[in-house]
């Protein structure tokens with residue numbers, strides 16, 4: 001057991017918390033979405049929470065932790081769904097929420113600290129120059145930009161810009177290494193992919209440069225259809241309208257909208273599937289012309305309600321908020337993360353709907369993937385047993401629909417992040433003792449790990465591009 | 470012969486020009502690109518040029534012309550390539566160049582008069598609020614926004630936004646009808662498609678509302694490859710990078726770049742094919758990482774040259790400027806407009822390159838078409854005979870590459886604009902005597918015209934959507 005008394009003395013002047021109840025609270029995230037992770041991770045807790053207010057305090061903390069051999073698990077807001085921010089081996093939770101300042105705003109980009117809440121960031125860049133992040137998770141009101149980069153993948157706006165996996169969607173990251181004398185690295189280009197979605201296993205992000213897009217007063221719209229597949233076809237056709245600027249397109253199957261979107265319920269009929277949309281104000285005319293031609297029924301428009309008081313943002317009905325809203329009413333649900341590779345993504349969705357019906361109520365997110373419109377899915381699953389869940393996963397895979405398993409807490413098993421020798425070499429450089437968020441990278445724990453195991457990864461490995469260039 | 474003495478008296482107070490040499494000058498466009506149109510249209514000229522300074526003067530002019538049965542052909546800057554602005558039956562050329570004011574600028578949109586030059590418009594919206602048009606033709610420095618809407622199709626920025634054919638890329642048009650008492654119509658939604666690319670045959674546009682995108686200090690880049698198809702593959706892969714913001718991607722085959730891009734010649738090796746690019750400054754890092762991985766050689770960067778004095782914008786090497794630059798050096802060239810429908814557009818291009826080799830030097834423009842990255846082509850053609858040109862067209866079509874024939878002056882034969890009963894009914898309403906730009910719409914001249922003749926149209930007919938909605 002490390003000598004925490006001494007550690008605390010050595011960290012003097014930095015905000016610390018060791019009250020077990022509070023430490024436990026800062027040691028959890030939304031892992032409980034998964035009944036499987038809930039069982040596995042329920043007892044995880046750290047020993048100490050350290051809250052640095054600047055990079056210098058981060059460096060001091062890592063230096064002390066390294067000297068004592070104490071694990072450090074960074075944390076933004078703890079809204080991850082796979083236990084990403086949970087300290088499997090105890091130790092220090094490094095809470096970055098106090099590093100929340102914007103440093104510079106320029107046309108097309110912003111430089112900030114990692115702990116700023118995404119909605120705060122957007123608010124400030126919008127007020128400054130009518131700009132906002134290209135995309136954000138549906139947790140924008142609570143999650144941090146650092147946590148998003150290290151633990152997220154994409155979200156609201158990915159229909160236009162793709163995700164964090166795409167070159168150009170992160171401009172620069174400054175990371176502090178976990179060594180006797182921590183170094184500060186500035187990463188750009190391909191190197192960024194070493195740190196994005198790496199769960200903080202290879203450096204603490206202390207400064208971030210992100211691209212910005214124009215900020216508009218997006219109009220929230222719900223379009224209703226009696227048939228889910230009609231809603232999907234509408235969504236696909238809309239996503240392919242080059243001239244209509246949208247930020248979000250999510251078809252969601254009955255009974256979810258009426259039964260679980262409590263604040264929007266007055267606008268939705270029972271049995272209706274809806275498409276959750278965000279439309280640029282100057283695209284509304286064109287959108288309405290398009291919707292009329294596609295016989296879409298406009299159920300709700302945020303620019304036409306008397307007051308939005310008490311009504312959440314449309315995006316807080318989408319992405320993993322759909323799951324959250326269903327879980328709140330019926331804890332018997334869990335969910336999956338599905339890819340439906342295009343160009344026949346609509347047909348693939350139709351097949352899954354046909355096979356599973358109401359056991360797996362549909363929820364799609366239209367996104368841009370390698371320049372192509374396709375959809376990813378976060379369908380709900382009426383959970384019975386782990387075996388049946390595995391079976392449902394297998395049936396998806398057998399029909400050409402890869403699953404990113406949200407019931408796994410390692411990078412590789414979740415299927416989002418490919419580790420490879422470049423990734424591993426980088427970790428050897430930045431975290432030689434393996435103290436950063438231990439237990440999350442199988443390739444590190446198991447030197448015999450087969451990099452080619454487990455098929456399809458959202459964030460590709462780096463070995464190939466690194467060799468090419 | 471109409472009584473022009475009386476007409477001039479009735480138009481008193483409006484700027485008029487009847488000097489035959491000057492009238493002839495304002496009766497031509499870039500029709501001479503086509504050896505076929507050159508032969509057909511060389512003698513076309515109007516009788517009088519009228520230059521209104523506001524909508525009221527447009528209304529007065531149309532009223533007088535209608536009373537005298539005089540044809541009216543609107544004109545922006547006369548940079549069209551198919552004789553669009555040429556008065557086949559003489560009469561009045563209505564020169565809109567003096568109606569060149571911006572009325573309002575808002576987030577995401579601008580309201581202006583039709584005669585403003587596109588580059589002027591962009592300059593003013595950029596200075597006002599860092600905005601610019603979504604896309605413009607490569608003639609932005611001379612062409613007007615009204616002429617672009619009535620006679621153009623797309624251009625620089627179409628890789629992100631598609632073209633004028635796409636719902637949402639024009640927000641509102643105000644048009645004056647050609648009647649005894651001219652009316653003013655405000656068009657939005659699907660109705661816009663009645664007037665876009667209609668060569669001014671169904672109303673004079675007097676006010677325009679267009680969507681705006683963020684304006685950046687785009688970096689001009691030329692990337693060199695020894696092999697044209699390598700340049701094409703690079704372009705296709707880059708176009709599919711969601712996170713790298715580009716405004717222009719045009720691969721152009723040797724010998725064109727070295728032999729005809731005189732100002733850029735010092736940067737290009739003989740025999741090199743190049744990709745002409747415009748990259749957002751905040752995407753340059755990612756772009757360079759991408760280019761390195763694809764072994765693209767950076768030949769030129771506008772942000773690294775000592776002075777851009779005397780060096781044209783990159784976009785003035787692309788679109789129909791490629792053709793222009795080749796024609797200036799070697800008048801033996803003409804060109805085609807080709808579609809290579811995706812997703813196998815690259816394979817289609819390869820096939821054409823294989824068949825024609827240096828007889829048809831390749832020039833592609835990557836664009837977004839119905840939500841999909843694909844490419845259109847403006848290949849040069851070493852012109853021999855009309856028969857061989859027809860043969861080249863046929864071989865393209867036989868290989869699934871439709872041609873928009875730039876050697877035809879009617880809407881339908883050019884293949885860009887589908888006329889149908891909705892379009893025709895609209896013309897009956899707005900121009901009952903057929904006096905607006907006569908001779909350009911076959912469906913009007915020939916009541917037996919088969920709307921389904923001639924296959925594939927860039928601007929689709931309206932009958933189907935109008936019935937649906």
Ligand SMILES: Cc1cc2nc3c(=O)[nH]c(=O)nc-3n(C[C@H](O)[C@H](O)[C@H](O)COP(=O)(O)OP(=O)(O)OC[C@H]3O[C@@H](n4cnc5c(N)ncnc54)[C@H](O)[C@@H]3O)c2cc1C
Pocket residue numbers: 029030073074075076077078079080081084085096114136137138139142143144145146147148149150151152153154155156198199200201203204205206319320321324437
């Ligand atoms: C209702 C709901 C909806 C969601 N919707 C989306 C969505 O649309 N898209 C999406 O991608 N995700 C989504 N998520 C997951 C999650 O909310 C986001 O990824 C979020 O951005 C995480 O931010 P955070 O600040 O909460 O990070 P945390 O959960 O605190 O951390 C995430 C990971 O990043 C690491 N980390 C945090 N800060 C740093 C740092 N400075 N340096 C290095 N590593 C660091 C942590 O160790 C952890 O591994 C959703 C979750 C919920 C509960």
Ligand SMILES: Cc1cc2nc3c(=O)[nH]c(=O)nc-3n(C[C@H](O)[C@H](O)[C@H](O)COP(=O)(O)OP(=O)(O)OC[C@H]3O[C@@H](n4cnc5c(N)ncnc54)[C@H](O)[C@@H]3O)c2cc1C
Pocket residue numbers: 498499542543544545546547548549550553554565583605606607608611612613614615616617618619620621622623624625667668669670672673674675788789790793906
């Ligand atoms: C070198 C070169 C490059 C080009 N590149 C492109 C390109 O990238 N993309 C592209 O789409 N085109 C291109 N073109 C064609 C042309 O330049 C553009 O379409 C341009 O926008 C036309 O504008 P203009 O003001 O010159 O119109 P004009 O040629 O004057 O008119 C075009 C048509 O619009 C009608 N018209 C003009 N004003 C009005 C009005 N107010 N109301 C109703 N009708 C009106 C005219 O009668 C005519 O039929 C190119 C041409 C050249 C020579």
